[in-house]
Amino acid sequence: MAENQSFENAPINWIPAFVLISTPLAALLIVPYYLLTHSVSWAVWAVFAFFMAWTGMSITVGYHRLWSHRTYQAHPIVKWFLLIGGTLAVQGSVFDWCAGHRLHHRHVDDIYEDPYSAKRGFLFSHMGWMLKNYPSGHYDYKNIPDLKADPVLVAQDKYYAVWILLANLGLPALAGWLIGDVVGTLLLAGLLRLVLTHHFTFFINSLCHMFGTRPYTDTNTARDNPILALFTWGEGYHNYHHYFQYDYRNGVKWWQYDPSKWFIYGLSKLGLTSDLKRVPDVTIQHAQTEMAFKRAERKVATFSGNLTTDMQMVKERFTSEQQAFKQTIAEWQALKTKAIEMKKNEFAQRMNEVDDKLKDQFASIEQKLRNHVQQLDQVLGQLKGKQI
């Protein structure tokens, strides 16, 4: 009850509220007017595009995948690049952003503990959570001991106001001076870029918890949404991310649009990032197969009363598929135990051989898991066009 009240009577967070309300208004009024009354060179648009990518990806590649989740290691040059870009985004210091984000993962959807719980509605999860001083927004920083040990991040947090002013006014002004249009660059690469990046990032907490599919887990509201991935530098694959947060990829399939993953991978080829963490394919396929069974089970559970022959057959085939799936899981468990044993007893120089052999065996389990999904599709396909 007390908790409830402190949520309802939360005081306004004046500085964030001023920034989050005044900047979109200013962009909406000034930018169209400026574009209609001035000619803007392609160089200004190029700087705008670069700043969009720099700021947006510094949040996804830096604040999110590097500092919040530690999904890879980065060279100091990369860290600085991402830290300055992240500062340009005006989304709080690394400390604030990551402390809140780790709480979001830990207590996802909890209306009191998740700082931007989607269960509190679109507006709250999009930006309402920053406008008022809610108890869920008070962080004790106990969940970021790794970040507190980094003196550069300490400095960013301590002098954050100076950092954001210098970055957001200084860098676009400098770029504008270099290309001969300070005002145009400040308006586009400064103001418009800031507002767009804000809302594209906020989409991840709001829309990515509302619209899309749940191929890996339905234990939380996070969704995979390829359209939102286009605006969020690949973070639209949010259902995968909430299930496997330690993977450096969000769009885990090779064809999924995730420029942040390509950037991290590309930098690893240059030796600038390392230790990229990946969830094994078989584990990913297992999550997908399990979800397919869950969905099918729900459908089968809707059958009631006098079942038609088709329904009866589907039910029986579903049960036998369930048994086969359990068998595959048992084989997988046995293989994992065998892998540990083999690695324990093998000489280091033959480890590659062992790994190759195991790789094939894990791949065959993965194939079996994939086949179960196909079988399920076929089974349920029998009901297509027939009354359920």
Ligand SMILES: [Zn+2]
């Ligand atoms: Zn995350």
Ligand SMILES: [Zn+2]
């Ligand atoms: Zn989320």
